[in-house]
Every structure is written in C-alpha cells, then in structure tokens.
Amino acid sequence: MQTTPTQSAPCTDAQLVDYAASLDCVHCGLCLRTCPTYELTGRESASPRGRIHMMRSVAEGELKPDAAFIDELDLCLLCRHCESACPSGVNFAAMLEHTRARLLDSSERSWLVRRALGLGLGRVLPSPRWIAFLAGALRFLQRLGLVQLASRLPGKVGQAAAACPPVPPARERRALPRHTPALGQRRGSVSVLEGCIMPPLLGRVNRATVAVLAAAGREVHCPRGASCCGSLHAHNGDLQGARELARRLIDKHSGLLGDDGELLPIVTNSAGCSSHMKHYGALLADDADWAERAAVFGKQVFDFSEYLVRFAFDDLRPALGPLEVAQPICWDDPCHLCHGQGIRDEPRALLDALSIERVELKESESCCGSAGLYSVLRPLDSRAILAPRLAALKATGARTLVSANPGCQLQWSGGLRQTGSEVEVLHIAELLERALAHGRESGE
Numbered sequence: 022m023q024t025t026p027t028q029s030a031p032c033t034d035a036q037l038v039d040y041a042a043s044l045d046c047v048h049c050g051l052c053l054r055t056c057p058t059y060e061l062t063g064r065e066s067a068s069p070r071g072r073i074h075m076m077r078s079v080a081e082g083e084l085k086p087d088a089a090f091i092d093e094l095d096l097c098l099l100c101r102h103c104e105s106a107c108p109s110g111v112n113f114a115a116m117l118e119h120t121r122a123r124l125l126d127s128s129e130r131s132w133l134v135r136r137a138l139g140l141g142l143g144r145v146l147p148s149p150r151w152i153a154f155l156a157g158a159l160r161f162l163q164r165l166g167l168v169q170l171a172s173r174l175p176g177k178v179g180q181a182a183a184a185c186p187p188v189p190p191a192r193e194r195r196a197l198p199r200h201t202p203a204l205g206q207r208r209g210s211v212s213v214l215e216g217c218i219m220p221p222l223l224g225r226v227n228r229a230t231v232a233v234l235a236a237a238g239r240e241v242h243c244p245r246g247a248s249c250c251g252s253l254h255a256h257n258g259d260l261q262g263a264r265e266l267a268r269r270l271i272d273k274h275s276g277l278l279g280d281d282g283e284l285l286p287i288v289t290n291s292a293g294c295s296s297h298m299k300h301y302g303a304l305l306a307d308d309a310d311w312a313e314r315a316a317v318f319g320k321q322v323f324d325f326s327e328y329l330v331r332f333a334f335d336d337l338r339p340a341l342g343p344l345e346v347a348q349p350i351c352w353d354d355p356c357h358l359c360h361g362q363g364i365r366d367e368p369r370a371l372l373d374a375l376s377i378e379r380v381e382l383k384e385s386e387s388c389c390g391s392a393g394l395y396s397v398l399r400p401l402d403s404r405a406i407l408a409p410r411l412a413a414l415k416a417t418g419a420r421t422l423v424s425a426n427p428g429c430q431l432q433w434s435g436g437l438r439q440t441g442s443e444v445e446v447l448h449i450a451e452l453l454e455r456a457l458a459h460g461r462e463s464g465e
C-alpha cells in the first residue's frame with residue numbers, strides 16, 4: 022500500500038494557524054525550562070511560548086511563514102513536555118500538527134526535504150515490503166562495512182550514516198504469527214500492533230511482547246496488512262496519510278471480537294503509536310463514515326505496561342521468576358507515554374514487582390532526541406539533545422536502561438554505542454520475557 026501523496030490545501034496565512042488554540046497561552050513561561058530546544062539554543066523563538074507567539078503573529082499578518090519560521094517549527098521535537106508543565110492546558114502538539122500540515126509542501130522547504138518526506142511517508146512507511154527491502158539492503162551495506170565508512174564522511178551523508186541503527190539478521194526480522202495461543206488457561210484475547218519499523222529493527226521486542234501476553238493467558242492476534250499507525254505522518258504534517266492509515270488499521274482489526282462481542286483490546290509496545298491511536302476519534306472526527314468507529318477503536322487501545330497493570334499482571338505474576346540482568350536498572354519515560362498518555366506509575370510498578378535494584382534517572386521525562394523521524398532529519402540536533410541525557414544516565418551508575426518506545430530504544434542504544442558505554446538498553450517487554458524464561462527454568 023501507499024498513501025495518497027499529500028498536498029497542503031491552499032490557505033491564507035491566517036488559516037495556517039489554529040488561532041483560537043493559540044490564545045490559550047498566557048505567556049507565563051512555565052514551560053520554558055522543560056523544552057529541550059530552548060535548553061539547547063537559549064532562543065525564545067525555539068521555546069513553546071516563542072513558537073506560539075510566532076504562530077499567532079503569522080495569523081495576525083505580522084510575520085511571514087518563511088524558511089526561518091518553518092525551521093523553528095521543525096526544530097520542535099513534538100515531545101509534549103511543555104504540555105505537562107502548562108497551567109493553561111495549551112494543546113501544543115495539536116497546534117503544531119495543524120500548522121505543519123499546511124506547510125508540508127511549502128516552497129520555503131528545500132526540494133530534497135520535501136521529496137524525502139513525500140517518499141518516506143507516502144511510499145516507504147505504509148509498505149512492509151518497501152521497509153523489508155530497505156532493511157535488507159542496509160544490512161548488506163553494514164556487513165560490507167560501507168555504512169561505517171560513510172559515517173566518517175563530513176556533512177549530511179556522514180551524519181545520516183552514523184545515525185543508521187544496526188539491522189539484525191533476517192531470522193530476527195520475520196513477521197509475528199497471526200495467532201498465538203495462550204499459555205495454560207486462556208483468560209482472554211488481545212490483538213497487537215506489529216508496527217512499521219519494529220519488525221525490521223526490533224522484531225525481538227515484538228516477539229517478547231507476544232510471549233509475555235501469552236504467558237499471562239492471553240490469546241494474541243496480529244492481523245496482517247495493518248502495520249503502520251500513521252503517527253509519523255501526523256507528526257510531520259501529513260494528516261491525509263495519517264487518516265488513510267488509521268482507516269486501514271481500524272478496518273483490519275474490526276473482525277477481531279472478544280467473547281463479549283466487543284472489539285478486542287489493541288496492545289501496542291510503542292508509546293508513540295499508542296499515544297497516536299488513542300486519538301483516532303479526533304483524527305477522523307470530520308469523517309461521517311468513520312468517526313464513530315474511530316472513537317470506539319481509540320478507547321480499546323492500550324500501551325503494553327498499561328494493559329498489563331490494569332488487566333493482566335495477576336495472571337502473569339506466577340509465571341515470573343528470578344531475573345538475571347545487570348543492575349541497577351533505570352527507567353526512561355518515553356515522552357509519548359508520560360506526556361502523551363499520562364502513564365508514569367505502571368511501568369515502574371512492573372519493574373518493582375521484579376525485585377531488582379532500580380535507580381531514578383534525573384529528568385527522566387525529558388526527550389532523548391529520537392522523536393520519530395527527527396533523528397533522521399536533524400541528526401546533529403538529535404545527538405545534541407541526547408548528550409545531557411547520556412550524562413544523566415552515567416551519573417546514576419545504571420547498567421541497564423529500560424524503555425517502552427522503539428525510537429527511544431534505538432536512540433539510546435546508538436548514543437551509548439558511540440560513547441563506548443556497555444549499558445544495555447531493553448524494552449520492558451524484553452525484561453519481562455527474561456523473567457519468564459527464568460520462571461520456567463526454576464519451575465522445572
């Protein structure tokens with residue numbers, strides 16, 4: 022599948038901005054300290070308050086939406102940390118996505134960036150075949166050492182090569198089975214989202230997710246033909262592509278009903294995806310044919326740790342055994358888990374139930390710089406934002422870092438690899454899966 026190439030609808034400068042939403046900002050500045058790009062640059066225009074002020078100025082005709090304006094908006098990670106700090110309830114992400122959608126093919130952007138975004142969002146991400154092909158090609162180049170050589174080149178080519186994550190061997194890139202039976206007594210059914218970049222880069226996390234759910238007595242379904250949720254499209258301004266992918270995902274899951282005839286819970290192990298999918302109702306609110314189905318679907322979406330703690334941890338607990346992992350461990354809050362969904366306690370509850378030494382990471386709710394395509398499109402900014410996070414991690418003395426978002430996992434792994442650190446980065450599903458393996462061994 023490919024999505025329809027998005028073209029920004031012609032609009033006036035005033036229509037570029039959700040002006041009514043921008044008026045919610047009272048300029049208090051309480052968000053400034055939370056903003057990684059403000060911290061990085063020290064510029065008011067690179068802060069949430071500054072960006073809102075600029076958007077309002079565009080709507081009022083006092084500022085042109087020129088290349089400098091677009092670049093300042095593109096520098097934003099859409100991490101939503103400012104929303105957690107804001108006493109006025111400013112919905113910054115929705116405001117920025119509104120404007121990005123109208124600037125997607127602005128001629129103020131370079132031709133190369135527009136072309137790369139069009140290809141990546143329109144053709145590659147919606148197509149598992151394209152992703153599998155590119156992953157295979159990248160793996161081949163990495164095996165030849167060519168990517169490592171290219172990473173020494175100056176400029177954007179070198180930066181992009183250095184940002185490439187290692188692609189695992191083909192056996193680790195296989196798709197999830199469509200159906201996995203519950204282990205032991207069946208206590209319910211769920212469906213899981215396989216994701217777009219998860220199968221080629223972090224297939225082991227997907228398999229760990231299914232293994233943990235099955236060990237909790239859940240029959241696990243994974244419908245084919247529905248991989249990408251469209252969150253990267255929405256974040257980068259391709260709302261049309263995001264809507265097409267949302268409809269496809271809802272459709273593919275629609276036949277999966279539980280014993281009560283209701284749609285099965287949809288469990289995702291990517292905080293960015295679950296955060297986005299919970300808002301399908303808002304995304305398709307203007308589509309009379311889909312609005313109701315989208316709202317119902319959104320209410321059935323759960324992040325992995327949220328689902329376990331709310332519905333399945335008592336069923337899982339007996340299957341867990343002693344866990345061998347380098348300690349202490351440290352939890353890093355993915356932005357779209359803590360700021361996007363308000364989920365902070367659930368992963369910590371799961372980790373503490375494993376009786377392992379856990380240390381808190383200073384400012385663990387700050388963005389690591391991954392931010393979807395940000396680490397690919399702006400590798401230097403992305404690395405600069407990660408640098409203080411790496412220093413904070415080092416200060417904890419942690420030997421294992423646990424996360425719940427593929428982008429964060431790849432970002433931290435890449436940064437730690439470049440600094441020669443031996444800290445292991447795991448998804449929380451992988452950690453639980455390791456405890457399962459030991460549970461089975463000690464129970465034998």
Ligand code: SF4
Pocket residue numbers: 055056057058059067068069072096097098099100101102103104113
């Ligand atoms: S979303 Fe993140 S990077 Fe963007 S303005 Fe808010 S805090 Fe700053």
Ligand code: SF4
Pocket residue numbers: 045046047048049050051052053069070073103106107108109110111
């Ligand atoms: S905290 Fe909210 S109201 Fe205050 S400046 Fe930031 S966005 Fe505006």
